[in-house]
Amino acid sequence: MQDWDDLKVFLAVARAETLSGAGRRLRCDAATVGRRIARLEQALGAELFLRSVQGYALTDAGARLLPHAEAAEGAMQAATEDLGGAAGELSGQLRIGAPDGCANFLLPQVCARLSDAHPGLEIQIVALPRVFNLSKREADMAIGVSPPAAGRLVVQRLADYHLHLAGHADYLARHPPIRGLADLRGHRMIGYIPDMIFDKELDYLAETGAETVGLGSNSVPVQLMAVRAGAGLAIVHDFALPFAPGVRRVLTDRLSLKRSFWLIRHADDRRSDRLTRLAEALAQGVRREVARLEAEVLAGEHTASPAP
Known part of the structure; x- marks a missing residue:
């Protein structure tokens, strides 16, 4: 043996x-x-x-x-x-795979609180703009933007989130008012590199009718920083806006997208009480953080001057 x-x-x-x-x-x-x-x-x-x-x-x-x-x-x-471990305390290594928007703007806060509650945890966040292969144990669990259609996996809806067209206040001030989708003609659109969109749920600019991506990246943070630099307009996650001062939503009454995050685990991990508890803690944390950040955006708009 x-x-x-x-x-x-x-x-x-x-x-x-x-x-x-x-x-x-x-x-x-x-x-x-x-x-x-x-x-x-x-x-x-x-x-x-x-x-x-x-x-x-x-x-x-x-x-x-x-x-x-x-x-x-x-x-x-x-x-x-x-x-092992004290009653109720979680420990050991936890590797979480996630798309880079979630990994950059949600998971740091969620995992910080999880680490505070369970000091014995060693949490690793793997941010990649692609689908993770759990069968090869690239991660203990993964967050996806759509539920996988195949594989020995356990999938649960994690949280809904919203996205809107946005631009920096300086950019908006330099251009004519945007009152409808037709006004987007002539604006530089920022988004994913078309042939690097790994999931149809990420094809945000299709909702705007834009035919070209003037400035593209496979990274959500890069796109957001381009918007913050005044390079153009992009479909932006509402939960990312608190991290980009000066970036404001536009056409919120005409263009609003809702997507979902999904928590994906290997089917065999259902037998692990530890991973099940970690999955639930992660799910609760992500839901609370999305709700907190989106509420912060709405509160900020209520106290700000109207967008041009």
């Missing part, structure tokens, strides 16, 4: 598909990972990976070992949860 450390190395290589990637997860060098895999294969009398210049791919024997290794991982996690 193999010990858990051997199976942990096997799982890391299976998920990362390279020795270097597995080494980073395990916090050891690639050569050590390679030796551990060779030792495991020798002990089992079976080749677990096909080696190539592209990386490490599971053989049939490796694929058969995978569910057993994942079951062992689940058992170890359950034992740790059952035996």
Whole structure:
């Protein structure tokens, strides 16, 4: 019978598909990972990976070992949860994958409060403008802008949020009043690079009728900073506006978008009380933070002078 450390190395290589990637997860060098895999294969009398210049791919024997290794991982996690830590306190590492808008403007505050409540937690926020692969354990849980249609996943609606057309006050003052969508002609539109939109829910500018993106980025914070610099107009998350002084919503009565965040977990993680509790704490925190920031935007508009 193999010990858990051997199976942990096997799982890391299976998920990362390279020795270097597995080494980073395990916090050891690639050569050590390679030796551990060779030792495991020798002990089992079976080749677990096909080696190539592209990386490490599971053989049939490796694929058969995978569910057993994942079951062992689940058992170890359950034992740790059952035996370790003070009652009610959560600890250990939690890696959250999220689109960069959520990761930049919501998760820092949410995770700060979560860390204060559970000092033993080691929280990692991975901000990437793409869909995360939970089967390869790129993250313990992920936040998406639409529910995935396939995979062994548990999905729950996390929070609804709103977006509006916005521009910096200086930019708006330099241009004619915007009273309708037709007035947007001639304005530089800021948004996603069209061929880098990884989810149809992110095709915000389609709602404006804009045919071209004058200034594009695959990053939400970059788009917002371009708006703040007076480079043009963009569809902006309401919850991001408190972080961009001077950026104001326009045409709120004509153009208002509502989207949702979804919390996505691997189906096997339902057996983990720890991850279930963390998921619920994360969900509650995100909902409260979206509501707080959107309310702040509305309160600010009620005390500000009318937009041009």
